[in-house]
Amino acid sequence: MSKITLSVYRGDANGGEMKTYTVDTFPGMVVLDAIHQIQAEQDGTLACRWNCKAAKCGSCSAEVNGMPKLMCKTRVDDYPADQPIVVHPLRTFPIVKDLVADVSWNFEVSKSIPILKLADDGSAEPLRMQQVDVDRIQEFRKCIECFLCQTVCHVLRDGDRKDIFFGPRQMVRLASLEMHPLDVLDRRPMLRETAGVGICNITKCCTEVCPEHIHITDNAIIPLKERVADTYFDPVQKVLRWVGGRK
């Protein structure tokens, strides 16, 4: 049985340090297995989140050798065996303890987004929608809320501007509602103002790290930017709004 070493962040919001652990490997081992082995055999106080261990719940997000990953989907044999695998909590959010980050901001923002609104609210009739018309929102609804996209977003990570941009995850959620064939709410004012879709500078880092392979930038953010631009910044529309006396 071969061994690997991991360098794991230990600490909390007041600071901490990287600590090295050596664990036995087995075929198919993922980083989360290694963390569990440390907990069971070396240090039960090592904190991490996890649930399904099948890349379906998005709980075990961390930064492995600097890349945001689901620990349950990251195999240890993808890394050179002679160097420690570095495991750090998501850097864009405050650290609670060890690998656990405080991601509560994402849930707070989510509360402000209005859910689906149908024209015939209150009816119990089956909805009629064609598969081709829901294909694109089904892509957005694959999101498992791992927040890896939020942690690499430059606006949130480098600029720490959580006050002006909801982040890629919420753009995907807004896109799934805005592009729902039967939704009648208009979320463009929200997108332009509080959600801050215009702030995204399309570096596509979010798309690269998405474990569900959602084309966040191309399929969600850019079309949302276009909707906002068409509404608020199209010169023809602007003239029409003047003439019509609307906002």
Add this chain to the structure above:
Amino acid sequence: MPQYDTFEHDVLIVGAGGAGLRAAIGAVEKGCSVCVVTKSLLGKAHTVMAEGGAAAALGNFDNQDGWKVHFRDTMRGGKFLNNWRTVQIFAMEAPERILELERYGAVFDRTPEGLISQRAFGGHRYRRLAHVGDRTGLELIRTLQDKAVSVGIDVQMEVTLTRLLTDGGRVTGAVGYRREDGSIVVFRAKAVVLCSGGWGRMFRFTSNSWESTGDGAVMAYEAGAELQDMEMVQFHPTGMIWPPGVRGVLVTEGVRGDGGVLKNGAGERFMFNHVPEFYRAETAETPEEALRWVNDKVNNRRPPELLPRDVVARAIYKEVEAGRGSEHGGAYLDVSHMGAEYIKRKLPSMYDQFLHLGDVDITKQPMEVYPTVHYTMGGVPAEPESCATSLPGLYAAGECACGLHGANRLGGNSLTDLLVFGKRAGEAAGDFAIAEGPGSISEAEIQEEVETLMKPLGGSGGENPYQIHAELQEQMQSGAMIARTEEGLRQTLDKIHELQRRAEDIRVPGDTKFNPGWHAARDVKNMLVSSEIIVLSALERKESRGAQWRLDYPNEDAYWARNNVIAKKIDGKVSISHREVPEPPSELKELLQD
């Protein structure tokens, strides 16, 4: 004594899976203030892992389907240990709940007519499962999460509740701790709804997450509630077994629904040799008919791979025991003959899961599978109409409740269960809260629980909770898994008693700040209680039925066909008794004949 925060609500909901969230919506709609407490973050509960779909007789493909057929299939799948009235309500209300979910925002796959597409699944006579690819559970939980938040609920994330509080037998709240810092929290409520899920973590091969430790059922039991059918632990026939890193992870039944076949080590499609007489008339006779069924479900019968889960799990076990296992001691599940494009479209996350975690390209190679502990049919018996339990003020819905699935759950019935009975439980708890007003909570009970919680942090004990858990899993796997005997169960019971004694001496390092070892110390105690009850119930039922397979009592028994096993805490010990299964009225009985 540590200080604690107290929260007051009309209705406290324990668990934020599908049942808890649907119950929250129901209670809010009754005008109640509602708090949902979850051990994890919102949206991470076990519901998220469900793959195949939610069963409801919408009849979008097969217009012969209706609630009566769904009723019949569910009762037959459960080997008639189900509560018939629970099943009737379930089958009748399932379509409404699915259509309601769609109006909350769920986006199911569509039929050519633009309606909800429905998938065939084991034990269901017609195509019945509303689905979204192979991530239906995610769609369901995210939809309910967004809806529940929008109607205005309080959510307490990463809080573990460990004890129900009572006032003269009535349940009036719960106490537990915040995982983040270990601070004690007390919830006072006029009614409590348990939606705390199942318990599979005491077995080594399981698709369950760390959360499935059975705290809900154990809390109810400790507070004096009855538990029922605890021997009925479902083994999903197809868990991944290789490589070890993914052992236990689920391979959705959808693989078999979409044409996947099971083969043994000799390359033989063995399921044709394991068709019980009970199901022969509705099962394909030849591989040719089974293959035709994939594309023409009207004129062909279903493949034997889609027999109910207990049948398929036992067949795999028998093949392996007979020396006909796959390379790593399971069976091969092969879908490669369906073509790469078809597989990637129909089973995208399975394709991904095996490619990245198992080094297997399922468009070219077979998967290796073995039964994995998946679901618990037993739990807190709940009244069909209201989900009320044997304790006033306590309601139960979802996997922790008991009554719907009998001796074996059909795939697809769980997600719908959450919707139908989540709603009913939330509404009934809301009505109770409004009618009864507040009860009082007991300071003595709170202090007792705080002592239990804090004990592993001090003292001189030398036991490690992870070690006790590992030994429990090893023993339950060998002695109480799929094939059970008196001897194996007795040995398991002895081991559980030994581990219970040792668990008193658990000592964990560190403090209460997000300390998984300390969390595990409390969890393992709950697992020991539920394991003991599972084993005692399995010993009691001296027959084979559904998920309970006794090698020493291989046949069904007429007495046990009419009786549920009940466990209740009396004088500090597990007391086992029997209760007659309610008899369906004659017009429903007729539905069960064919």
